[in-house]
Amino acid sequence: xxxxxxxxxxxxxxxxxxxxxxxxxxxxxxxxxxxxxxxxxxxxxxxxxxxxxxxxxxxxxxxxxxxxxxxxxxxxxxxxxxxxxxxxxxxxxx
Numbered sequence: 307x308x309x310x311x312x313x314x315x316x317x318x319x320x321x322x323x324x325x326x327x328x329x330x331x332x333x334x335x336x337x338x339x340x341x342x343x344x345x346x347x348x349x350x351x352x353x354x355x356x357x358x359x360x361x362x363x364x365x366x367x368x369x370x371x372x373x374x375x376x377x378x379x380x381x382x383x384x385x386x387x388x389x390x391x392x393x394x395x396x397x398x399x400x
Contacts, residue, residue: 320347332358
């Protein structure tokens, strides 16, 4: 992935209004990183729910007992999260 316009870091569960708002605001040059309870919404944020690149923090998926091998999103670790922030022109935490 090249430079990211906006990195959206989403820690809200799918029931939270900010979850849907984040998905609607992210564009094709953006990336959404699901962290904490945000990983519970991987299905809602899967392709079709957003045009942004979708990623999930692997330790948060594992902490919630989610099978990370069959997820429709790319998974990253903490080092990958830091690297994403350096490639983004702006970062928004939801």
